[in-house]
Amino acid sequence: MKEVGDSKDHQLTVALRIRPVSDAEQDEAATIVAHRLDEQMVILMDPLEDPDDILRANRSREKTYMFDVAFDYLASQEEVYRATTKGLIEGLISGYNATVFAYGPTGCGKTYTMLGTDQEPGIYVRTLNDLFRAIEATSDDMLYSVSMSYLEIYNEMIRDLLNPSSGFLDLREDSKGVIQVAGITEVSTINAQEIMELLMKGNKQRTQEPTAANQTSSRSHAVLQVAVRQQSRCRDVLQEVRFARLFMIDLAGSERAAQTQNRGQRLKEGAHINRSLLALGNCINALSDKNGTKYVNYRDSKLTRLLKDSLGGNSRTVMIAHISPASVAFEESRNTLTYADRAKSIRTRVKKNLVNVSYHIAQYTNIISDLRCEIQRLKKKMAEQSSRQLNSERADIRHVQGELPSTSHPADRAEMDQLREQLLEAFRQQMEIRRSLLELENSSMEVQMDTSKQLLTIADWEQEQSKLRRKWQAERKKESLKKEEGEKDSDSPESPPDSTESQEVRLARDNLVTLTAEQRKIQKQKVPAARLLWEKVPSFHPSSHRS
Numbered sequence: 330m331k332e333v334g335d336s337k338d339h340q341l342t343v344a345l346r347i348r349p350v351s352d353a354e355q356d357e358a359a360t361i362v363a364h365r366l367d368e369q370m371v372i373l374m375d376p377l378e379d380p381d382d383i384l385r386a387n388r389s390r391e392k393t394y395m396f397d398v399a400f401d402y403l404a405s406q407e408e409v410y411r412a413t414t415k416g417l418i419e420g421l422i423s424g425y426n427a428t429v430f431a432y433g434p435t436g437c438g439k440t441y442t443m444l445g446t447d448q449e450p451g452i453y454v455r456t457l458n459d460l461f462r463a464i465e466a467t468s469d470d471m472l473y474s475v476s477m478s479y480l481e482i483y484n485e486m487i488r489d490l491l492n493p494s495s496g497f498l499d500l501r502e503d504s505k506g507v508i509q510v511a512g513i514t515e516v517s518t519i520n521a522q523e524i525m526e527l528l529m530k531g532n533k534q535r536t537q538e539p540t541a542a543n544q545t546s547s548r549s550h551a552v553l554q555v556a557v558r559q560q561s562r563c564r565d566v567l568q569e570v571r572f573a574r575l576f577m578i579d580l581a582g583s584e585r586a587a588q589t590q591n592r593g594q595r596l597k598e599g600a601h602i603n604r605s606l607l608a609l610g611n612c613i614n615a616l617s618d619k620n621g622t623k624y625v626n627y628r629d630s631k632l633t634r635l636l637k638d639s640l641g642g643n644s645r646t647v648m649i650a651h652i653s654p655a656s657v658a659f660e661e662s663r664n665t666l667t668y669a670d671r672a673k674s675i676r677t678r679v680k681k682n683l684v685n686v687s688y689h690i691a692q693y694t695n696i697i698s699d700l701r702c703e704i705q706r707l708k709k710k711m712a713e714q715s716s717r718q719l720n721s722e723r724a725d726i727r728h729v730q731g732e733l734p735s736t737s738h739p740a741d742r743a744e745m746d747q748l749r750e751q752l753l754e755a756f757r758q759q760m761e762i763r764r765s766l767l768e769l770e771n772s773s774m775e776v777q778m779d780t781s782k783q784l785l786t787i788a789d790w791e792q793e794q795s796k797l798r799r800k801w802q803a804e805r806k807k808e809s810l811k812k813e814e815g816e817k818d819s820d821s822p823e824s825p826p827d828s829t830e831s832q833e834v835r836l837a838r839d840n841l842v843t844l845t846a847e848q849r850k851i852q853k854q855k856v857p858a859a860r861l862l863w864e865k866v867p868s869f870h871p872s873s874h875r876s
């Protein structure tokens with residue numbers, strides 16, 4: 330790992346984009362309440378505030394917010410790209426991860442900024458174009474390979490947008506601890522036109538539904554992942570391989586489910602979206618803690634698990650928050666501005682992580698690698714078990730079908746079909762529950778791994794303390810012997826060594842509390858899932874059902 334420059338480099342960049350007023354807002358005779366004041370400042374005015382209202386008189390009528398950069402309806406796609414993302418490319422080809430995400434309520438321009446249109450392409454294509462150009466410029470001495478994948482996270486499930494028929498995909502941690510999406514399609518092309526076509530096609534596969542707030546509202550987070558691998562062309566130089574990833578994410582709308590009059594499926598989606606955005610917000614909050622002492626829990630959603638390396642580690646992050654300028658969207662704009670404002674203070678602590686890791690590296694790398702092997706072994710075992718189970722269930726179904734008496738009576742056939750459907754549905758549900766149990770098992774192992782790290786930090790410190798205490802006691806003993814023999818003067822201190830815990834140990838203790846609660850939460854979730862699995866075992870026996 331290599332260190333990056335000054336601390337400003339590590340800061341998360343937060344940009345704000347105010348989109349033009351929409352036709353619908355104009356039809357509602359909405360007034361404009363959000364304005365860009367200058368390159369960095371934005372003002373939001375409360376449309377409900379009445380200057381003559383005495384009760385509200387001492388509340389300010391407007392609030393200003395500062396961002397790294399602010400745009401309004403006049404900003405072109407190129408300007409937004411240049412000010413937010415272009416600067417990440419150099420880091421990316423030097424081996425640094427980067428993430429750009431578009432945040433904001435539904436219909437405020439996230440997809441427009443990230444994907445754009447054929448005439449006005451957004452950040453995805455502009456970034457890839459510049460990346461390919463930069464690679465070409467340095468390719469005399471370096472050998473590069475770039476691959477791209479495009480996925481969506483919908484209701485906490487991952488789907489490949491370049492190959493939607495592949496079903497739901499799982500997140501896995503590889504042997505180097507990098508989170509990967511198992512079985513995702515990876516495309517290696519450097520033709521920008523081809524990429525735009527692939528992305529447009531992929532975007533059409535996104536789960537979109539009309540909501541009260543937006544006719545074509547994206548109900549999922551879309552993640553474009555670009556992996557850059559580079560190697561020196563020089564054969565006799567040490568063959569260092571660098572690998573960096575860029576995530577470009579079009580988040581699902583952040584509006585609260587209740588505000589869009591959603592019901593049923595929409596409400597469930599809203600809950601999942603809120604859950605992952607809340608998890609993202611919690612990570613942002615913990616990372617922005619000034620003392621750096623808060624535990625960052627990436628495990629609460631697929632999105633944060635996927636972004637783990639990119640948010641907290643050796644990575645640069647850009648958040649582009651989006652709002653509407655209209656009075657009708659005031660509440661949502663205020664929430665978005667508050668969320669983005671809180672994000673501003675994140676600093677990724679690259680150096681600190683390095684110090685911590687190297688300090689303990691000798692003690693716990695072996696333990697971690699043992700635990701990783703254990704996780705891999707368990708995952709493999711569970712995958713084998715579930716595929717064995719699935720095969721035997723399939724065989725059971727075939728068996729059931731084989732046993733069904735061949736009947737020509739349409740009513741009987743209909744009943745049989747219905748029973749078969751019920752069976753299949755029960756098996757499908759079983760598979761779903763098994764999948765969540767497997768995920769809970771993985772999370773539990775990860776928590777265990779983190780717990781071991783914290784315990785090691787504490788054990789190290791305690792060991793060091795008892796060594797110091799023993800040394801001090803031995804010296805005191807020597808002193809008293811010398812005194813008995815009539816010798817005077819001693820260099821050893823009268824009082825025992827200072828046993829105040831270091832910041833690191835205190836943090837480890839705090840983390841242990843959080844991790845124990847987390848483990849308890851996971852165990853609690855496992856019980857109903859296991860019970861459900863048991864209940865879903867079909868008790869249907871065709872041979873005894875009818876004769």
Ligand SMILES: Nc1ncnc2c1ncn2[C@@H]1O[C@H](COP(=O)(O)OP(=O)(O)OP(=O)(O)O)[C@@H](O)[C@H]1O
Binds near residue numbers: 348349433434437442
């Ligand atoms: N800066 C802009 N300039 C011109 N049109 C814009 C701009 N931002 C958004 N729009 C238009 O506003 C509409 C909604 O934008 P978009 O679909 O990008 O919103 P979104 O935030 O991605 O919504 P959702 O979360 O529901 O998917 C689109 O028709 C888009 O073309």
